[in-house]
Amino acid sequence: MSWGKAAVVAAGIIPFGELFDQGYESLAAGAFRSMLSGADRSIALSEIDACVVATQRGSLWGQEGIGGNTVPSAIGLSGIPCTRVENACPSGSDAFRVGAMMVASGVHDRVLVIGVEKMRDKSTQEGLLSRAAAGHPVYTRGETAPVLFAPFATRHMHEFGTTREMLAQVAVKNHHNGCLDPYAHFRSEVTVAQVLESPPVCSPLHLLDCCPQTDGAAAVLLTRPEIAADFTDRPVFVAGFGVATDHPYLHEKATYVGLPATQLAASRAYSMASLGPDAIDCAEVHDCFTITEILDIEDLGFVEKGKGGQATLDGLTALDGKLPVNTSGGLLAKGHPIGATGVAQLVECFWQLREEAGERQVAIRKGNALQHNVGGRGSGVSVVTILTRDPA
Amino acid sequence: MSAGSTAGPTPVEIVAAGVGLPAFRWSPGEAAKLWGQPAVSGSLAACGSDEDSMTLAWSAGSQALSAARNAGIRIDAPRTTSASRGDPRIGCYWGTTSPPFAEGPNLAFLASSLGLPAGTEGYLTCGSPLAGATALEAAWNALASHRVDVALVVASDARKGATGTATETSFGDGAVAFVLLRAGRSGSQGALLLGRSTRMMPVVDRYRGPGELSTHDLYDARLFREAIFLPLVREAGESLASATGEAISSWSITDPDGRLASGAAKALGGTPAGGDIRRTIGDTGAPAPLLGILPSLARSGEDPDGARTEPRSPGLLGLIAYGGGQATAIAMRCGGEIAGVSTALGQLASFGSGSTIRTHVEIMKARGVLAAEVEPVPMGLPPGGGAFVRQVGEVLELTGARCVDCGTIMTPPSIHPSCTGCGGTSLVIVPLTRDGTVVTFVVNHTMPAPFEAPLPLVVIDLDRSGRLMVQGAGEKAGQFTVGGRVHLVLRRYALERSVPVYGWKAVPESDQP
Incomplete structure (x- = not known):
């Protein structure tokens, strides 16, 4: 018996990318309007009771202090309750979890969750540095975002013989999927050779092993299951979720071949949903770097620890594989506007479960899709969400 | 010309030594050719962009302290509590013309990084290349007056010679350190300091005025040689010889141009010492005359690899430092081999023969003479801010927090109010070791200024203590391996809003002495 106390009844997203002409509020408004226009029936503004906004790093566009509560006004909902959730890379999925708990608690019947991030208003250099400045003022100097994951690649290669070609296959697969997703930042194929020969960013990771910095926004409407039918005949239900934390500094890790926060969040989500990894039809997982997806599919229980690289080479996670992963193009191709990412992944799961994903639609046999984020200092926090067509 | 000489103070002896050599070596001939100057030979030692007089001082000081400890000399007092009766009182005396802070916590940073107790007595001597000898005198005074029981003398310099001048092609970077005790205290025979003398003259040769960023060199070679340097050095040397009443057969003398020291030694009736070191690493300024005595402190007069050094002379050894219109001469009698000297000479020899020759451009x-015209992005936390002030000490001291309940060691202590192993809150501060094994690592190639690529970042299991992630030495970026052995050295991570920020960097073990 899965949790099933909240339903997703509408979802929307804007094309991700370098969106120079759109400010933070415009991105949010775009996602909201996309959700309204894509809804199965017309939704009146007055039907929305509350809003949860996920934005991870307002300082990237200069408004750390007030990000979030400016969104209701921007989308025509000034006056409603609105709370910003910041929880590192899982901000979007955690905002969704908070929204689901809000409707389950009975306090609000219909809660809008918007993830939005404006990342490209500042130079890449400043974006990198804001990452490098996090944590201890001396010990963490030089730790740009790839430094948080590249040590796992080094060690995974050392222990399991994982190769750069295996990592590259993750990028090849996700860029292929991105070509089929009209909302992806990058819509072009890459080859294994191109990944291997791209410039080194943080050895052993090269440029095409890394996700881009992207502007984007995504929105979903959550309701109590009892009133979901007011909005759609085909709601998708929240089967379960899990959140977990880990020690934030890299030298405190119990292992460098897995992410304990992901493992713990996954076990909580599976338990809440009363299912296991074998019941998942498709998954959107946190592929901020190619190695991260390899770690993810192992930590989520899709493959045995150490076998993620070979499984990727063998096509397990391809669009036509046994367990398609990152059908949207993932963070690598679709982009990673941090606060928006988790919500966008849930939008993709919603569409896949409703079999509305167009050219990238995969076979839905068991009716369940999984969403995963991991991030923060040293992958210190993870969120796993499981959506289902059938909550029983 | 004023004069003064002293003789017969309480004898003290040098019982251990260490050197600090920078990452780079280069051939000044390349620069001389570029600027159309007369050809010069030899090589020079030069700091990498993350090294300075502090990191070199740490390197020499930590080696000398280790050599003393390994020789069984008791030098350590508790670090965190005030010393009790019977604990040795330690003093730290640092001479440099290039302190990293023109005004600031130079000595406190050095003492902290060397793990010396907070109650350490110390002096920083600056102002001219005389500073190294002055630091040695300060140590002598402190021991003789029984203010301290152990004295660490460090002389280091990282001087940027003026581009396109003779100083660019003669200055080298380096450091030397000695541990001294009152004579007879070590149980073994060290190098006994016997007498000293000094001569001064109010002349302006090399100077930097208030508020000025670079040093003026009024070095008219003939005037300086004939009217200033040789007379002062000779008078200081002769006064020293007469005060000690013994022949001084070997002289280590400040050598601005590579020839003056030899001439002065001969004029004093002795042979020059330390010329090979001068030819290998250049005129190091404050440490130069102190480095020059090292070959005489080795029992065999030869380093372990058999590289050529000056033969050991039977008489006394003299050192004469010149700087800022003052010459100071110190006489010593060499006894048995001094701890750390053969290692130090071995390092100097392998630096001279083995290290890569860098280009003038590098x-x-x-x-910083050739600087990229990029806008550095300031870090979120200014070095004067609370976080830095609170947390810089635990970095320099390289401490961890050990859980009393389960033994887990966490680093750094400030971010761990609770044990990561069991959640316990009973934690004690412990020093970490500086050797360890690589658990995993990366090499970062993409960072904004002021970071410099390639920058290795290395997770290390420190021997018998905690796990730590630190930067690796950029010049060794290709030499890290999982499971490889590394050693931590002090380096300058950045000049952050012109404040030096120090931290530890891992160096692969194959490069350790």
């Missing part, structure tokens, strides 16, 4: 870049 040296100019490391010195």
Whole structure:
């Protein structure tokens, strides 16, 4: 018996990318309007009771202090309750979890969750540095975002013989999927050779092993299951979720071949949903770097620890594989506007479960899709969400 | 010309030594050719962009302290509590013409990084290349007056010679350190300091005025040689010889141009010492005359690899430091081999024969003479801010927090109010070791200024203590391996809003002495 106390009844997203002409509020408004226009029936503004906004790093566009509560006004909902959730890379999925708990608690019947991030208003250099400045003022100097994951690649290669070609296959697969997703930042194929020969960013990771910095926004409407039918005949239900934390500094890790926060969040989500990894039809997982997806599919229980690289080479996670992963193009191709990412992944799961994903639609046999984020200092926090067509 | 001489103070002896050599070596001939100057030979030692007089001082000081400890000399007092009766009182005396802070916590940073107790007595001597000898005198005074029981003398310099001048092609970077005790205290025979003398003269030769960023060199070679340097050095030397009443057969003398020291030694009736070191690493300024005595402190007069050094002379050894219109001469009688000397000479020999020759351009870049015209992005936390002030100490001291309940050691302590192993809150501060094994690592190639690529970042299991992630030495970026052995050295991570920020960097073990 899965949790099933909240339903997703509408979802929307804007094309991700370098969106120079759109400010933070415009991105949010775009996602909201996309959700309204894509809804199965017309939704009146007055039907929305509350809003949860996920934005991870307002300082990237200069408004750390007030990000979030400016969104209701921007989308025509000034006056409603609105709370910003910041929880590192899982901000979007955690905002969704908070929204689901809000409707389950009975306090609000219909809660809008918007993830939005404006990342490209500042130079890449400043974006990198804001990452490098996090944590201890001396010990963490030089730790740009790839430094948080590249040590796992080094060690995974050392222990399991994982190769750069295996990592590259993750990028090849996700860029292929991105070509089929009209909302992806990058819509072009890459080859294994191109990944291997791209410039080194943080050895052993090269440029095409890394996700881009992207502007984007995504929105979903959550309701109590009892009133979901007011909005759609085909709601998708929240089967379960899990959140977990880990020690934030890299030298405190119990292992460098897995992410304990992901493992713990996954076990909580599976338990809440009363299912296991074998019941998942498709998954959107946190592929901020190619190695991260390899770690993810192992930590989520899709493959045995150490076998993620070979499984990727063998096509397990391809669009036509046994367990398609990152059908949207993932963070690598679709982009990673941090606060928006988790919500966008849930939008993709919603569409896949409703079999509305167009050219990238995969076979839905068991009716369940999984969403995963991991991030923060040293992958210190993870969120796993499981959506289902059938909550029983 | 004023004069003064002293003789017969309480004898003290040098019982251990260490050197600090920078990452780079280069051939000044390349620069001389570029500027159309007369050809010069030999090589020079030069700091990488993350090294300075502090990191070199740490390197020499930590080696000398280790050599003393390994020789069984008791030098350590508790670090965190005030010393009790019977604990040795330690003093730290640092001479440099290039302190990293023109005004600031130079000595406190050095003492902290060397793990010396907070109650350490110390002096920083600056102002001219005389500073190294002055630091040695300060140590002598402190021991003789029984203010301290152990004295660490460090002399280091990282001087940027003026581009296109003779100083660019003669200055080298380096450091030397000695541990001294009152004579007879070590149980073994060290190098006994016997007498000293000094001569001064109010002349202006090399100077930097208030508020000025670079040093003026009024070095008219003939005037300086004939009217200033040789007379002062000779008078200081002769006064020293007469005060000690014994022949001084070997002289280590400040050598600005590579020839003056030899001439002065001969004029004093002795042979020059330390010339090979001068030819290998250049005129190091404050440490130079102190480095020059090292070959005489080795029992065999030869380093372990058999490289050529000066033969050991039977008489006394003299050192004469010149700087800022003052010459100071110190006489010593060499006894048995001094701890750490053969290691130090071995390092100097392998530096001279084994290290890669860098280009003039690389040296100019490391010195900041040739700088990329990029806008550095300031870090979120200013170095004067609370976080830095609170947390810089635990970095320099390289401490961890050990859980009393389960033994887990966490680093750094400030971010761990609770044990990561069991959640316990009973934690004690412990020093970490500086050797360890690589658990995993990366090499970062993409960072904004002021970071410099390639920058290795290395997770290390420190021997018998905690796990730590630190930067690795950029010049060794290709030499890290999982499971490889590394050693931590003090380096300058950045000049953050012109404040030096120090931290530890891992160096692969194959490069350790």
